Amino acid sequence: MGRAVRLILLTLVLVLAGPAPAFAGEGEGQVSRSAYLARQLAENPVYVSDQVPRAVPRSAAPLFARAAARLDVPTYLMVLPSDGLGVNDEALLASVHDRLGKDGVYVVLGEDGIYGAAAAYGVRASAGEAMRAAQYELPGDAGAVAAFDRFVEVLDSGEAAARADAAARAYRRGEDPADRYPSRTDRNNQSFVTGALMSGSALAVVLCGWHVVRRGERRRDGTAAAPRERRTDLSTSPSSSGRSAARGPSPVRPARRRPTPRVALVLAGAVTATLVGVGGHVVCDETRSDAGPPPTAQDLRARVERVAAGLRESPFYADPESPAVFDAAEQRQLRDRLAELDVPVYVAALPVVTEDACAGDERLLAERLHDELGQDGVFVVADSTGSGRITVSNYGARLDEAALYRLPDEVENSTEAVWEAEDRLLPERLTALFAHIEKAPQGPPGEPYYDPEPAPDAAAEDLLPPLVSEDFWPGLTVIGPLAAVLLLGVTAVVLGLAGLRSxxxxxxxxxxxxxxxxxxxxxxxxxxxxxxxxxxxxxxxxxxxxxxxxxxxxxxxxxxxxxxxxxxxxxxxxxxxxxxxxxxxxxxxxxxxxxxxxxxxxxxxxxxxxxxxxxxxxxxxxxxxxxxxxxxxxxxxxxxxxxxxxxxxxxxxxxxxxxxxxxxxxxxxxxxxxxxxxxxxxxxxxxxxxxxxxxxxxxxxxxxxxxxxxxxxxxx
Incomplete structure (x- = not known):
């Protein structure tokens, strides 16, 4: 009987106590994000967000999986936009682990590999130290693939703590690793320097070499002390006029020929320019400015298809893999408010980053959502993790365009209160936007405020131009010759000061x-x-x-x-x-x-x-x-x-x-x-x-x- 009573009392305590408390730093929206990411990891232990295909395309997931396979413990990786990671990365890992219910090493990385966190649950591994070592040991442009590969290497070495401390000390001494990839600006500088060195070195060899040869000849032949006008022309000698006729062919030795240093110097200059050009291509052999592999066409379509599918179910779509901006009540209120409007309005609240398929252009994203959805209406893109900017584009809704695009101040993101708010006051500002749309007079079917420019080619934008391009020609034709002439002057001055005498x-x-x-x-x-x-x-x-x-x-x-x-x-x-x-x-x-x-x-x-x-x-x-x-x-x-x-x-x-x-x-x-x-x-x-x-x-x-x-x- 005593045992039965204790069971009854324990059941009453659990019922009266209510649900278990949420994880630290986790609200209702955060639970939805954790649950969404846990579902993705349940399908595949490597989840790559579709929002950053220009930096880390989803097709790169096998590269991460191959690196994770080197560890002896289960590993779960999430690659998310850096703007959406927030400050509670470890809280996110704990929540996802709880939702997934599987022990192992959990890792979250930003698309650049700089931001991220790692934790081990139920296994013995210094995951946090390994992540810290990887972040300190790699340059800022290494990328997420290299960052995860280094994380795995450090964790597998068993020296994570020591390497993390050593790398941190080196970083504090200013010994941070150099970037791996040159930018387009770096390539322009390389082209400029290569062109200048090619022409400058070649002309310097010719000009300075000829100057030195002439000075040497004057020293040998005495032209400095005996100017040409002092040398007696043989034609003034009594019998010089008849010398050529008087001379017969010499049977003893052939006529002498003076070597031509001009030809040798020109050849030396050409060889120097060739060596500089070849050396420049050997040294500056990089072809890409970024570590990420090029995305496929499907990588670039994935997010638009996902968001468009969500908008078909509801005109309000909040990105589930980003930190929650709207709680459940706010989302219901916004959906109800959209249902009251006389014109169709579609709202996508999600991160707007330059690494997305639209290169950070909200109007281009709205255009692609309209094309994918196949429905006319007012398309609204709200940056949920960055600036909080709200962008409105009208595709066919019968509203007066001048009135529609004249957004009220309470919708804009220019006030200090907006920037100080963690959620950028998006619930209130969207509500004000809906009221503005409701008041806008009718008009002909509308068009976007301006046609967006096509996004840069994601597969080619990280390709560096050839070394012989752009700034190569100014260096070759202007700076190089000027430098050669300057070097010639310096050479003449130095030789003069060195005391070259007659x-x-x-x-x-x-x-x-x-x-x-x-x-x-x-x-x-x-x-x-x-x-x-x-x-x-x-x-x-x-x-x-x-x-x-x-x-x-x-x-x-x-x-x-x-x-x-x-x-x-x-x-x-x-x-x-x-x-x-x-x-x-x-x-x-x-x-x-x-x-x-x-x-x-x-x-x-x-x-x-x-x-x-x-x-x-x-x-x-x-x-x-x-x-x-x-x-x-x-x-x-x-x-x-x-x-x-x-x-x-x-x-x-x-x-x-x-x-x-x-x-x-x-x-x-x-x-x-x-x-x-x-x-x-x-x-x-x-x-x-x-x-x-x-x-x-x-x-x-x-x-x-x-x-x-x-x-x-x-x-x-």
Whole structure:
């Protein structure tokens, strides 16, 4: 009996206590939302809202299901519009779990993957920590698919709490991950920079390279110190007019051809532009600006079909998967009020987001609802989770359009009270709208206030334009060339500040370095007759070219200015030295030293120039017949000393220059004083008399040297 009494008393307590309390934060409308979502999960554990197809189409559900299958516990996922998630995500999960009545991991995500929550019911899993780690570890544009995939990976790792804490600390330090996908603005910037780099780098290579080449040529050839106007034109020489006719074809060596750096620089510029273009396509290889897969046509129709089906049942439709704005009593009142109107009015209260099929255009949504429903009337779209804006479109209802579209202030959403209210005062404002429609005078069948623009192509709007498009051309044609010219100016200034000097002075400095123990020379010779530059024992090809160019120009200027006043034999000697030197190292007759002239040829020409300069100064050829046999670059032999020349059986009293005489008198061996030149094919310098060549300097007087050069070149 006692047990029966206790059962009766417990039954009375339960009856008197009434229904169980609702979940925290859950009202009557919230129960309807939870019940609706629970029914969807009962059919499929992955539910993707049809309201955000541009970001997460419903056809992407298999991607989520594939990720969820990696977990060992039942997983239930809801992807809903972020605007509709609200602040009670965990309360929503608890309510849906209660309605569904199944244990497992419950997850709700916004369409962007940034907002969401997770909880475990009846299973051991750190779902909340795994969600927090996924949100911190991923960039903001990762998307819902990547966010859920990362959530599953973190949860399955068993280190959810540690990873969440580490990611949160990194985020607070400002080490948030970079975006995965470029926007269209980013692509425009990429196109602009690629175009500018292509033209700028190519022109910079050509312009700056040509500038550096020209500066280098001036340094080598001495054009800075000996301007072109100072160089004697061979046509002014006594026999230059007949030289071409007098020259026969050379049986010894072909005519020299100067390489053209312009072609090489242009090719280098083209290669640079090509490499930049290819590199730009490799680096900027993204094709989409969003993570979401493209929606199908059915994805884009799904919400319109769902809402239109609801409007067929009732002219007032409140989105069941969004937070409740109207309770049951308010919905009944609004439906009753609609039934009292003389014209058909259809109301759709739902989220209006840019990721929906209509790209956030309420008037386009109204047009599609009208087409799907197939009924004329006034279509009203109320944004239930965002701005609370109410949009009215008339499709065929007989109302005066001017009066209909002049909405009263109490319908608009511009007041502070509307924005402060959580429900945006939609029940009251819709009631005011119905009263406004009721008062509107009759008129012809109405039309929308304006025809909405078609929605952007959802499958193509996230495709990035090609890299060569839009802002590529301004960068290619304007900014790149300007940058190249600016770089050319900077290069010129930097090279100028670096102290690029004239060839004559550079040659003197080079010779001075050589004479003071540089790697290529040991002892300075006497000042050269033409320019005062020293004559090193081991001159470099560059020193020979620079010095020859400068002294050749100087001697030509002297001959032009003072030739008529010179004695006949001196004038003949100066001209023959000048002419032979030019024939040897300027076969093209373009007043520039041939690039393929080898060191021995350059030394021969410089020896002749210095012999001619000495004769012009001395106004006599008596001491200009024999160059110094130890180093012909020292000039004519004006003294004598006992010396054993290579190949001689014994030392003899031999003509040498004053410098070599002094060195020999100090006890220095003759072999150390001899001129050494690098072979034409490179390598260490050897004594000049050991070099093979058509012209021999050793033990040769000036007149014989001139004749040898003319014979070698086939000039008679």
């Amino acid at each position: 060839p004559t002075r550079a040659g003197a400095a080079a010779g001075a370095r050589t004479s003071t123990g540089g790697a290529r020379g040991t002892t300075a010779g006497p000042p050269s007759p033409g320019s005062g530059a020293p004559a090193p024992d081991r001159p470099t090809p560059g020193w020979l070219r620079r010095t020859l160019h400068a002294e050749l120009g100087d001697l030509g200027t002297v001959f032009d200015a003072e030739g008529p006043a010179l004695p006949a034999d001196v004038r003949k000697r100066v001209w023959s030295c000048l002419d032979a030197a030019r024939l040897l190292v300027d076969e093209d007759g373009d007043h520039r030293l041939d690039r393929d002239a080898d060191p021995l040829e350059l030394a021969c020409a410089l020896t002749l120039v210095r012999a001619g300069a000495h004769a012009a100064r001395a106004r006599s050829v008596r001491h200009a017949d024999v160059p110094c046999p130890l180093n012909p670059l020292h000039g004519p032999a004006t003294a004598r000393h006992r010396v054993r020349l290579p190949g001689a059986a014994q030392a003899t009293r031999t003509p040498v220059c004053a410098h070599c005489r002094d060195e020999l008198a100090s006890g220095r061996p003759a072999v150390d004083l001899m001129l050494r030149l690098p072979p034409p094919d490179g390598g260490s310098a050897v004594r000049y008399d050991e070099l093979d060549g058509p012209v021999q300097l050793f033990d040769t007087d000036t007149e014989d040297l001139v004749d040898d050069i003319r014979e070698y070149l086939g000039v008679h």
